[in-house]
Amino acid sequence: MNTPTWVVLDIEGTLSSTDQVLVVLYDYARPRLGPWIDEHPDDPTVVEAVAQVRDLAGLPADATTADVVTVLHDWMTRDQKIAPLKVLQGLIWQRGYAVGDLVAEFFPDVVPALKSWHDNGSRLAVFSSGSVAGQVAFFAHTTDGDLTPLLEHHFDTVNAGPKREEQSYKTIADVLGAAPEEIVFYSDVPAELHAAAAAGWGTVGVARIGEPYGEADFTPHRTVRTLP
Template identity: 60%
Template structure:
């Protein structure tokens, strides 16, 4: 089997606490979605996202901002990984990070491990359900300093596909120009690890104390509690 050359990271529950996303980022975005849509109606990305919401929710074209926001809030409450929601949230969060109103949370063991792996010549990428537009500022505005220079590439459900499908991991490996055996995926979600393994990737599960997957069944995947225990 090829030596590991790429480590691909999930974010929520893996590098960072679920609470920091759901309580911190979601609470920040929730009241700002409507004003953001109204202030950026000429932005092609916003316009397309609104159209997607209308189509997916069965709203009439040109529905008011209030109707669109009610759908978005419903998706947030149900933790629906809807692409237009991720797009709009990502834009709001990026603005919040740039304004200094948001700071990213990382578990204490993560930044030193990322720096250590990078110094060894291992390359790092991210695969998260959060939009790439929100991933980049998340790593740039960590409490431990700017971590973005350590990450070579970013993937989400738009440019790679669903996180629980084998084909998504095959696309990522192809995009990075590496065989599956050279890829190591770190995630707290067993179904995501299963999909990566089906694509020939190496995998390691994160069993973070206090996180939703703390007591999950990881099957045959290696499992650790911190990045310091990951074998590369």
């Protein structure tokens, strides 16, 4: 494959294990959601996220924090990629990384691949369901140090759209100022790759042994077990 102008990367199951998100990060955020909401009553980001939860869940405007948290916990249990949940999780994780409670870990091949792409002239971006704030904190506090200088853009379901919809990838291409054929997307989820391909992007399926999509059918996408 020729060196792409842009390499756009998924995180969960592609760069880092699913367990790190669904176990480590979710377990960290779960008990902190209620306290975070109550401790930030004047933060417009938190206020808006809580209002969105109430609206999406059909809760009354005066629903308690406990009512909101019940909804958030249910969404987490079902691993729902819902924007206000991701926003609140991202804020909590951001603080967790900043105070040293959390440290991001990648698969062994990831950091060498990121550095190789960067050194060979490809520009790097991330498209994850986790919030941009959470993504930046994740890459800033890793077992390999601060990796944020390697990345030029971060996209989530708020600023780009759902990961399984073609339009989201068109939106990202517009922001990157790149033609679709100049972009390659790496993900472990076939449905995301289908959407990216529909938008004209190059695609690579990352089928990691032991991950939820490790044995999925990635046809017709090129598939790898580790990053190049």
